[in-house]
Amino acid sequence: MLARRIIPCLDVKDGRVVKGINFVGLRDAGDPVECAARYSEGGADEICFLDITASHDERRTLFELVERTARAIAVPLTVGGGVRERRDVHDLLHAGADKVSTNSGAVANPSFVAEASRAYGSQAIVVAIDAKRVSAPGEPTRFSVFTHGGRRDTGLDAIEWAKRVVDLGAGEILLTSMDRDGTRDGYDIELTRAVVDAVSVPVIASGGVGNEAHIRDGFLLAGADAALAASIFHDGQHTVAEVKHYLLAAGVRVRPPEESDGPGPEGAAS
């Protein structure tokens, strides 16, 4: 039976892991390669690596850092930031990424999603959606898609956009609530549930995790397939293993944390 996934996220700026609140006010949270290795050893199911300045500065992700990160971990790696053409996908996969995530690039050129998934398979193409509640109180809830690290409102409806990119070939949706990002108030359950119900691919919930119960709610209330979190891991508030023990006790099927993730596999040594 398939397990739900826990994905620590490394937002990387100028080669360092950073974390902000509502996409601004960034502060340093460590070395990306060290962080990724620690999470991989600690039971993370995947690692997500987002170069958050890439779109803004119109520069491409630091391939060398991706290479070192991929080498340091024993679980899959998703990389995003500045991915806007087929060459970017190729270069990142070649550097060691297993999946690439595109956000601004997909909005600027939706056919890129189709082209990339056709060439590299849907499973390699994640579309990241940064969504923000734009409806006034009393109005029907509406979420708009933002790009360029949350600086630009595209006017696209987040639910409709999610459906569209899946039709184009996206294999997974990485859904971040901008309202919740960095707040530790929990995932936006309404937003996440709406996207989960609208699409036929796995949805990664993101934005707002402050404790273990928030992750449980992302799975059990919102129906997410994977839970992405940053602050609670970076700050040492919880280890991945602690979160998994909590989830197992709460009835969520996750890959159990291993007793020991030592260096040598037994089968290889014999």
Added chain:
Amino acid sequence: MKRVAVLEYGMGNVRSMFNALEKLAAAPTLTADADKLSGFDAIVLPGVGAFGQGMENLRARGLDAAIVDCAKAGMPILGVCLGMQMLLETSTEFGAHEGLGLVPGGVEKLAPASARLPHIGWNTVLEPHPGRWPGTPLRAYAGEEVYFIHSFAAVPANAQHVLAEAEYDGVRFCAAIGRENIVGMQFHPEKSRAGGLSLLGAFLEL
């Protein structure tokens, strides 16, 4: 030390396979040189992506014929994910495509009753019948979850070539194939922590 050719043919992440083999103290070489394949001890055909594109890239480099020649000469061949799927004869992904044909059968889209595709994440694999795993790389399997990421799966024509199965949303599918020196794994042993490395290590002992 086993000299292992890791085929680099423009289909995704070959680096993680290279890294994993290095951890196992094998001597991996990233290559797309069809003429040199016969000089290796084993071939690993990794790959993510679309079947048609993968075969096109193999053919453009003359690797399709070279792999088949090495396989027929008895060299151990491991296909992973798309690399496993291409070991079969045909696929229906984005139209009909011909594969390497080293294992009879085709590749078809998974049909989960209600769950999502792709099938992404950690899942366990099952022995199709008792006694299937001894003498194969799956003998090293100790029940750990391994990492899957795919929408299509192999459907071998001959049930004897099914080496392992997995279950997703009530549907059982082929998670590994085996035919003498030819092995395929739908999951990614190179991305599946210590348990995955054990399976790769066991392949290297073939």
